[in-house]
Amino acid sequence: MSTSGIKAGIVGGTGYTGVELLRLLATHPQVALSAITSRSEAGTAVADLFPNLRSHVDLRFSEPDSGALADCDVVFFATPNGIAMTMAEQLLTAGVRVIDLAADFRLKDPVEWADWYGMVHACPDLLGEAVYGLPEVNREDIAQAHLVANPGCYPTAVQLGFLPLIENGLIDTTHLIADAKSGVSGAGRKASVGTLLAEASESFKAYAVPGHRHLPEICQGLSAAAGGAVGLTFVPHLTPMIRGIHATLYARLTGETDLQALFETRYGREPFVDVLAAGSHPETRTVRGANTCRIAVHRPQGDETVVVLSVIDNLVKGAAGQAVQNMNIMFGLDETVGLDTIALVP
């Protein structure tokens, strides 16, 4: 770990996105982990909470004291929603780049944000400055950004799947359907009956069908691509596994095109989007631990409904990996540095 590397801090590193950031940053050749804060675990060695990090991370959790954080080059917020918006301004003023893995800066409209997140936004002035950190869309803006809103897990998988179709005006965007399935780590590392192994294993269910917070985020991104409002039905499901999101996307084609070529062209230069051969079915396990989004596009029975299958690891390309990718871009590094984990199979 180069002493001249990027000094990185993490706020709230006791959850799953936090430990995943630690895993990625600990072996990142250009990063020096300098602070990780947690009010509840202050004083505890990180490796005592996460023994997989023994011999890799020597830090202890510290109080979220902005003194230590202000000394960083970049600070990641791996906190619950509503924390980053109270601390970001001070850090930005101190010249620190901020990457928020929570939702505080994802929506441009503070009223809509308040509606979905149930609290008033603490710093609406920063919403305009924040860049939505989906590199496949905003790479250039990210490179200039001081404040990046790292996308949600579902929004990453869904947007990457729909974008080639929408950007090229090939589908009816008034009735999009995103049927998404997530492993339970998406619910976070907090005590809860519903995600106990004894409750969530050997079962499958939809949840939040009336409305999920990722709906407006996805709509915002797809509308930008469509150049106008889109209509989306988004149904998330809980799958009995730890990691992985599988988004199955449906839309009606409004024109003829070579779907396979469309996707291959759109993502041909993207290091972390892998378009599978025609007829393929991506498995979430092939991206477990990796920052890759694997996509396949189908047109079943030759009908006018196109089906896109898009898989990511919700904690990597859907959270910590994408955050590191954004950091690489923000600091002018090769975008793939520190992100070469090969998925564990089996």
Add this chain to the structure above:
Amino acid sequence: MSTSGIKAGIVGGTGYTGVELLRLLATHPQVALSAITSRSEAGTAVADLFPNLRSHVDLRFSEPDSGALADCDVVFFATPNGIAMTMAEQLLTAGVRVIDLAADFRLKDPVEWADWYGMVHACPDLLGEAVYGLPEVNREDIAQAHLVANPGCYPTAVQLGFLPLIENGLIDTTHLIADAKSGVSGAGRKASVGTLLAEASESFKAYAVPGHRHLPEICQGLSAAAGGAVGLTFVPHLTPMIRGIHATLYARLTGETDLQALFETRYGREPFVDVLAAGSHPETRTVRGANTCRIAVHRPQGDETVVVLSVIDNLVKGAAGQAVQNMNIMFGLDETVGLDTIALVP
């Protein structure tokens, strides 16, 4: 077990639908299990292959000798596709009722059957006589039937979810979407790399997106309800659990209605279809081992897309339980006899 009960035989009882039939029939108060055949396991005690049946089932597998089967009142085929069609006629002639849990008699059109199943149908003459065994649609015909085609697992969950909407002309039937998720027992009890725990656990994938054999079966049923051809995109997925199907159904509403009342009315007298309260999300585990289909209906964000969530145990309401339900109807018993298993939770 009454000696004056229904004498039941099972052909091909070494797979998952077979052992599930055994579980249900062994405790059915009106049934005497009299024969179970398996060419590969002839001579083996059933309880040696399935130790959960120790002290409950004393039979040994026998050669599929139609002598013993012809002596039964009812014979269940829990065989691969293509077996029942070669044996049914002889049994029917001998006065035996036949319930086929495989696909041989599900499609009315032998040409379509041959296209999807890759073999010529051995007894197309019986297709007209066979009754499709979905009691919630065909109860009266089943009561008179000698040959019942037990529905597929996906078709049961999907049809029960769409029927109230289609029967009442409330949705656009040209663009139906059924996104279905199944546990791996649906793939059967046969050695296969793809369904090894080390392959299928901790992963999620779609499969057979270009075309699955249950597609024409579902379309046949929904078209009958619609009074005309329907258009369906059907995408099955493999979920890392043993039992359970969750079908998430999407359609555009073409008229206004009280969706909750519609479903409650349609299924109010059905013993095995349970409509949940508005806003609910059924979990597959609540039907594990039970013959119940649990359904919830949603209209997210008040938009015109209706979402139906329908869950069954693929081996019970999706196979063996429905077969017993059909037998009960065929023999004039209370439809629920022997089907009172409460799902194991947790």
Add this chain to the structure above:
Amino acid sequence: MSTSGIKAGIVGGTGYTGVELLRLLATHPQVALSAITSRSEAGTAVADLFPNLRSHVDLRFSEPDSGALADCDVVFFATPNGIAMTMAEQLLTAGVRVIDLAADFRLKDPVEWADWYGMVHACPDLLGEAVYGLPEVNREDIAQAHLVANPGCYPTAVQLGFLPLIENGLIDTTHLIADAKSGVSGAGRKASVGTLLAEASESFKAYAVPGHRHLPEICQGLSAAAGGAVGLTFVPHLTPMIRGIHATLYARLTGETDLQALFETRYGREPFVDVLAAGSHPETRTVRGANTCRIAVHRPQGDETVVVLSVIDNLVKGAAGQAVQNMNIMFGLDETVGLDTIALVP
């Protein structure tokens, strides 16, 4: 459900042993469920908390008001440790039989109890009266008992495995080893990080190696059988599954015997202990949902170490099923009534 049946009440029915009791009692032909209490869920319909019970259980949770409970013939405590001991006396005085599924009455010595459970025993006077509810040992006493201490899950599996050897003086009882593995439902239905699917799935660990509360309970039972103190090393492990305990027991043989015949003779008349053929390996899934203990005995390589494999469903023979078995005995019913669930396989 006969109105003249046994009126049963449950205190604390919101946990896993509670819902399992409900599953078993709801279909028990001689039992009328008359009250189920829960302070936290008072007023909630039981079937709203446990949708698998919809149409099977119509009760609502009520406040733990001893008026309603005092009207029962039998009251089951499916509570945390320390509750039954504060309520039992009043119920017993009212003529109610009490079966405690928690640990309050399992140890005879109140000082030892206080050491392991961290609280003073509230009614040590009842400890002498309480009968330890392991029917395979205490059937006659249970039949006369008013207060039954239902055994722990590990103690059931371990004692049933060791008893034939110890009762016949065939092993060195100073160095017994019980290596036990449990599914996570043993930890109960309470919010906890350690048993989240994302934490406990795809992992295996030992816990409580320095000392587990079931250790003194097992030692008490084995010492009684041995006619003197025994030495036991007991190591429990957490296994990534919902239900099931597998105890692997090790002891040194001190004499020659036909081990297979020993076990078959000991348990030949026991309805819920199933000794497998020599050379077998019981699987926990074969007892999932069933009240059976399956046992196999081995002598690897002909050496002097005997290995016993003993499996139960921790929530059935290890808790609710054994409680119903005890109730059947206490009320003079056939011991197996209501306990004929066949394990779900697969």
Add this chain to the structure above:
Amino acid sequence: MSTSGIKAGIVGGTGYTGVELLRLLATHPQVALSAITSRSEAGTAVADLFPNLRSHVDLRFSEPDSGALADCDVVFFATPNGIAMTMAEQLLTAGVRVIDLAADFRLKDPVEWADWYGMVHACPDLLGEAVYGLPEVNREDIAQAHLVANPGCYPTAVQLGFLPLIENGLIDTTHLIADAKSGVSGAGRKASVGTLLAEASESFKAYAVPGHRHLPEICQGLSAAAGGAVGLTFVPHLTPMIRGIHATLYARLTGETDLQALFETRYGREPFVDVLAAGSHPETRTVRGANTCRIAVHRPQGDETVVVLSVIDNLVKGAAGQAVQNMNIMFGLDETVGLDTIALVP
């Protein structure tokens, strides 16, 4: 990948140890993968069989043609037992180092090998030359070796747990007990009913209690450490997870010692053995994907039985990772190069 690096070949790379070797070697900075053979998959791109390797491995499987292999610096055998012994001699003659991940060269006695593996050994002459590749015991010999027998998964976990006690003469070695639990990937990537998700999930069982092939291998290693024959009862179990071995070891102490200090001293300089603090319980997930063995030592209740808990990833420290570690030693590299994967948690 340096063109001047070690040219590595893999024979039989279609199984789980093969894909794991590929994962590790593909990112190893000193290795150039030059050949991977598989008779059944010759011509197939490796990444088509294992999509997690897309963009990481460009090779195709080739026929096991010793011409290509003979051009390598090192050849790994990730084959079934009995293959390496027919090919090793030719490769060694050609100057290639050979590391066999199967069992062909693990036992020194060809008669014992034939007894356990059911075939005559094809090259008993090489058994003396082969070095048993447990670096924590044989590091110096491995550095000089041309032929390394990579240890089995169970033997690695069990030996590392027992060694400090045996080497110091602290336990009675006549009655050792190793109760070991493995994830199902240990059974390999081959079609099999017993390891289907629908069979092996939600269940736990022992297997091969009468005798497992790893028994003589463990005894050979422990006897060498003890300076005389040891007595071991070894019981393997199948756990419903993909990766991981947890060995729970029992022995009687024959002398007093500071167990914690003993283990910490023995492994203080070992890069891949991590002794946890006193009172700890290692979890297999903390080594998932990592080459680490985590160990904790206990003396429950202060009795004379010592309990050692030892966990590894069966495919890494128990197979491919240890093979790479051996390769590093054989070629004079830093032993840890290419082996810095941090375990995925959660």
